[in-house]
Structures are given as C-alpha cells and as structure tokens.
Amino acid sequence: MALIQVRHLALPPRLDGVSFTLDAGEVLGVIGPNGSGKSSLLQCVAGLLPGRGEIAFDDQPIESLRPRQRARNIGLLPQTCESAWSLSVDDVVALGRLPWGDRDDGAIRLAMQQSGVEALRQRKVDHLSGGEQARVWLARVLAGQPRLLLADEPIASLDLYYQRSVMETLRRYANDGNGVVLAIHDFSLAARYCDRLCLMHDGRVDAFGTPAEVLTEARLSRVFRVPVHVDLAADPPVITTR
Amino acid sequence: MARLILPLGVAILVGVAGLSLATGPTAVPVLAGLSDWLLGVTSPAAMVIGEIRLPRTLLSLAVGAALGLAGAALQGLLRNPLADPSLTGASQGAALGAAAVFYFGLFPAAGEAAPALAGLLGAGAALLLMLALAGSARSSLVIMAGLAISTLAGAALATVLNFAPNPFAMQELVFWLLGSVSERGLNHLIVLLPALVIGGLLVWRQRHLLAALSLGEAVAQSMGLALSRGSRLIVLGTALLVGASVAIAGSIGFVGLLVPHLVRPLVNHRPDRLLLPSAAAGAALVCLADICVRLLPPGREIKLGVLTSLLGAPLFIWLIWKDRQRWL
Numbered sequence: 411m412a413l414i415q416v417r418h419l420a421l422p423p424r425l426d427g428v429s430f431t432l433d434a435g436e437v438l439g440v441i442g443p444n445g446s447g448k449s450s451l452l453q454c455v456a457g458l459l460p461g462r463g464e465i466a467f468d469d470q471p472i473e474s475l476r477p478r479q480r481a482r483n484i485g486l487l488p489q490t491c492e493s494a495w496s497l498s499v500d501d502v503v504a505l506g507r508l509p510w511g512d513r514d515d516g517a518i519r520l521a522m523q524q525s526g527v528e529a530l531r532q533r534k535v536d537h538l539s540g541g542e543q544a545r546v547w548l549a550r551v552l553a554g555q556p557r558l559l560l561a562d563e564p565i566a567s568l569d570l571y572y573q574r575s576v577m578e579t580l581r582r583y584a585n586d587g588n589g590v591v592l593a594i595h596d597f598s599l600a601a602r603y604c605d606r607l608c609l610m611h612d613g614r615v616d617a618f619g620t621p622a623e624v625l626t627e628a629r630l631s632r633v634f635r636v637p638v639h640v641d642l643a644a645d646p647p648v649i650t651t652r
Numbered sequence: 653m654a655r656l657i658l659p660l661g662v663a664i665l666v667g668v669a670g671l672s673l674a675t676g677p678t679a680v681p682v683l684a685g686l687s688d689w690l691l692g693v694t695s696p697a698a699m700v701i702g703e704i705r706l707p708r709t710l711l712s713l714a715v716g717a718a719l720g721l722a723g724a725a726l727q728g729l730l731r732n733p734l735a736d737p738s739l740t741g742a743s744q745g746a747a748l749g750a751a752a753v754f755y756f757g758l759f760p761a762a763g764e765a766a767p768a769l770a771g772l773l774g775a776g777a778a779l780l781l782m783l784a785l786a787g788s789a790r791s792s793l794v795i796m797a798g799l800a801i802s803t804l805a806g807a808a809l810a811t812v813l814n815f816a817p818n819p820f821a822m823q824e825l826v827f828w829l830l831g832s833v834s835e836r837g838l839n840h841l842i843v844l845l846p847a848l849v850i851g852g853l854l855v856w857r858q859r860h861l862l863a864a865l866s867l868g869e870a871v872a873q874s875m876g877l878a879l880s881r882g883s884r885l886i887v888l889g890t891a892l893l894v895g896a897s898v899a900i901a902g903s904i905g906f907v908g909l910l911v912p913h914l915v916r917p918l919v920n921h922r923p924d925r926l927l928l929p930s931a932a933a934g935a936a937l938v939c940l941a942d943i944c945v946r947l948l949p950p951g952r953e954i955k956l957g958v959l960t961s962l963l964g965a966p967l968f969i970w971l972i973w974k975d976r977q978r979w980l
Contacts, residue, residue, distance in 0.1 A: 477877070481874060488868065488870040491867060494868075
C-alpha cells in the first residue's frame with residue numbers, strides 16, 4: 411500500500427504538476443540541478459509551503475490530518491540546521507518528541523542509537539563537528555518516529571565517513587517499514603541506497619523510476635548540461651562528469 | 653541541577669521580599685506589622701509595612717518579573733540573546749501615554765494612578781499599531797514593526813518634551829521616566845497584576861514553540877506548531893508585560909536584556925525552561941536594586957531605573973567580554 415501519493419502538486423513558479431508514489435520500506439531520492447524544486451517539493455509534503463494538488467498519506471487526504479498528527483507522521487530534516495542556543499545533544503534530540511507532547515526516553519535513546527550519537531549525549535551541540543551535528547539533527551527527527559522521513563540534502567558538506575553513516579541510518583530506517591524521501595546531489599550514493607529516484611528539472615518530474623531507469627547518460631547530460639559518465643554495473647556505482 | 657533552579661529562585665524571592673519589608677529608615681517588626689495589617693489592626697508597624705513597604709516590595713517584584721519574563725520570551729522568539737523587550741514598541745508607547753498625563757492632565761479621577769493608566773493605554777495603542785503594521789509576517793518583521801512604532805512614539809515624546817508648557821511638568825516627567833517604584837500604592841498593583849498574569853500566560857502557553865524555535869522556523873513548523881500565530885501571541889504577551897511595567901514604574905533599564913542572559917546557563921540554555929526562572933530572577937533583582945536605593949544615604953534618592961542601568965551596563969560589558977574570550 412502506498413505510504414504517500416502526490417498528484418499534480420503545483421506551487422508556481424517552483425513546482426509544476428509533480429506526481430509520485432512511495433511505499434513503506436522504500437527510500438526515494440529526489441535529484442536535480444539547483445533550483446529545480448527539490449526543497450520546495452519536500453517542504454510542500456511537510457506542510458511548510460502551501461502547494462496546490464493532492465497529497466494522500468496512508469490513502470487519506472493530508473488536509474484531514476491536524477498539524478500535530480501530520481507532524482507525528484511526517485518528519486522533516488531541513489537543509490540547513492543550527493541551534494540558536496548552546497543546547498545539550500540530549501535536549502536537541504528530545505525536541506523531536508514535541509509533536510507527541512512527551513519525553514519518551516525509549517524513543518530518544520533508540521533515535522540516538524540509530525544515528526550513533528549516544529556517546530555525545532551530554533555534549534553541547536555547538537561544540538560538535540559538522541558531521542557530528544548532522545547526525546544529531548537526524549536523531550532529532552528520528553526521535554519523533556515519523557512514518558515518512560523527509561531529508562533535504564542530509565549529506566551535503568559531510569565527509570565520506572559521515573556521508574555513508576547518515577545514508578545507512580536512513581536505509582535502515584526505511585527497512586524498518588518507514589518511508590524516506592531525501593534530496594541528494596551524490597548520484598553514486600543515490601544509486602546505491604535509494605529504491606527509486608525522482609529527477610526534477612525546472613519544477614517538473616523529468617524522470618521517475620529505479621536508479622537504472624533514471625540514471626542514464628543521455629538524460630543526466632541533458633538535465634545537468636554537462637557530459638556525464640554512468641557505470642551502474644560497477645560496485646559501488648560510478649556516476650561522474652566527464 | 654536545572655530542575656532545582658525554579659524552587660531555588662522562589663526561595664531567593666521570598667528571602668529578598670522579606671529583606672525588602674525589613675528595610676527602611678525605621679526598624680519595624682515585619683511579621684507583627686504584616687499580621688496586624690492583614691487583620692486590620694491599626695498599629696504603627698501595620699501602617700509602615702502595609703501602606704509603604706508592602707506595595708513597594710510587591711511592585712518591584714511584579715515589575716521585575718514582568719521584565720525578566722518578557723526578555724526571556726522575546727530572546728527565545730528572535731533566537732537572539734541581545735533582543736531587548738522594549739523592541740516591541742510598548743515601552744515608548746507607555747512613556748508617551750504617561751507624558752500626556754503630565755501635560756494635559758488626563759484622567760484626573762484616577763489620581764496618582766493616572767500616569768499608569770494612560771501608560772497602559774499608550775502601550776496598548778502602540779501595540780495595536782505594531783500588530784496592524786506587521787500583519788501576519790514573520791517574527792523578524794514583527795520586530796521591525798515594533799521598532800518603527802517605537803521610533804514614532806519616541807519622536808512624539810520628544811515633541812511633547814520640546815513644547816513643555818512649564819519646566820516643572822518636564823522635570824516631573826523626566827523623573828518619572830527614569831523609573832521608580834516608590835510613592836506608589838496597591839492601586840498601581842491592581843493595574844499591573846492583570847497585565848502580568850495575562851501576558852505571562854500568553855508567553856507560557858507558547859513555551860513549546862520557543863523550544864522548537866531553537867532549531868529554526870522550518871523545524872518549528874514541521875513539528876506542527878502554529879508559527880505565525882504563536883509568534884504574534886508571544887509579541888503580544890511581551891508587549892503587555894513591558895507596557896504595563898513601564899506604565900507603572902517608568903523604564904527600568906537592562907533587566908529584560910540581562911536577566912535571561914544570566915539565568916540561561918543555569919537552565920542548560922533551554923528557552924522554554926528559561927521563562928519562569930527568568931521571571932523569578934528579574935523580580936529578585938529589581939527588588940534588591942530597590943533595597944539598595946533605600947539603603948543609600950537619605951537626600952536626593954537615586955531612581956531605580958538609573959541604578960539598574962548603572963549596575964547592568966558594566967555587567968553586560970563583562971558578559972560580552974567573557975563571550976569574546978570564548979571565541980578567541
């Protein structure tokens with residue numbers, strides 16, 4: 411059964427007739443050039459931007475969910491995240507329980523385990539490295555145990571170790587029966603970790619399907635306006651500019 | 653530790669209030685005077701405690717609590733430790749309202765409480781103008797609107813000062829603006845308390861929004877919180893708190909800015925946990941400052957607002973210095 415169905419989503423001038431479906435247990439990678447509408451798409455689904463069109467969550471129109479319920483079911487990890495105050499990691503992760511109105515220690519501990527920040531729990535978040543912080547922001551979303559997790563470029567500006575660690579956390583979260591939608595610029599990681607890809611171009615869906623269907627040299631070269639080399643047979647897959 | 657802060661704050665508050673009741677030019681048995689006054693027994697101690705020291709103590713506590721709470725709420729909303737609650741425009745509005753009383757003799761029936769009443773009306777008018785100007789905009793624009801209205805009210809106040817009909821009215825106004833809780837009665841408290849309760853409740857009910865805003869507006873919205881409505885309620889609460897306290901006691905500088913700054917490390921920097929301890933610390937600080945005012949040699953009394961500014965500014969400079977060291 412589809413976890414989320416998006417039909418003809420429009421937000422002029424950023425999105426134009428975007429449609430896709432995602433099942434529970436799947437990771438959907440949203441790829442595309444800068445300004446192609448990836449963030450707008452995620453923010454519309456999260457309820458931050460008022461898009462026109464139909465979004466059904468669990469076969470119910472999303473408007474039928476109250477904001478709190480929507481937040482319990484759909485968690486958003488924004489592209490840029492920072493804490494205005496010098497909060498402890500523990501307190502930041504506990505903020506993820508706000509939609510539930512509790513401080514469920516089990517959920518908080520599990521989220522810390524999933525993203526590997528248990529050892530940091532007493533530290534101040536502003537004293538951590540960028541990679542450590544990225545995992546703390548992820549743990550905050552995981553603590554809310556959303557059935558659909560939207561992550562906007564969660565691995566941008568991370569080093570190789572943290573890129574893989576965040577991607578594996580997201581993959582495992584989907585394997586537990588949840589849905590994950592992430593905007594991503596690294597096609598190799600996208601090909602490796604995502605079940606489906608959605609290629610955005612000028613606010614429209616240019617292609618939607620498995621990585622093998624979407625990541626073709628001709629298509630990527632056209633959309634990104636640079637010659638692209640694709641070798642999906644390699645392990646791990648190689649996608650790079652020529 | 654963070655959980656003990658509020659009980660500790662309340663204990664300090666009770667201690668400071670007791671000290672304030674015991675401080676004055678004559679030695680008076682505090683408990684006996686208080687019980688006499690409560691029971692309606694006429695005694696010199698009851699007169700001194702009930703008529704003079706109790707209103708002064710309660711007013712200083714209420715004004716301090718309002719300013720501390722307003723500062724904590726506004727800094728949390730704007731995610732900026734340098735936000736001052738007077739940024740909402742309410743304090744200049746209150747000052748303008750009070751100035752109108754000194755010049756035009758409004759509300760003669762209200763007697764001594766007339767400046768307070770007019771101040772509250774001025775703060776309310778400034779607030780309505782500010783909310784109308786800001787519309788449903790984001791919190792940063794709400795503050796721009798507050799600043800604009802604050803500047804407008806400040807300009808009007810300067811005009812009133814410019815055309816002062818006589819030097820005495822001007823002197824009276826300037827002294828009033830410097831901030832004080834002396835020579836005020838329990839009727840002033842009746843004006844201040846509802847504003848403190850309503851403003852406090854408005855802010856307190858948005859504590860989850862303040863917590864979520866630590867991580868930015870997008871995160872707060874994605875967690876199902878009503879960002880623009882909540883922000884406006886916080887600004888409304890803050891303006892009520894500040895407007896009422898300025899209307900009653902003139903401007904008491906630096907408390908709203910400094911107190912949240914001092915308390916923040918004690919509550920692990922959590923903006924939602926900061927609210928009540930900040931109110932308690934503000935109350936204790938203003939009451940202590942007022943005790944100092946009374947302990948200074950008799951003669952020309954230093955105004956409470958002047959003292960808090962004199963003490964607050966160096967403390968603020970020290971805090972910035974400490975912060976700078978941390979980043980070097």
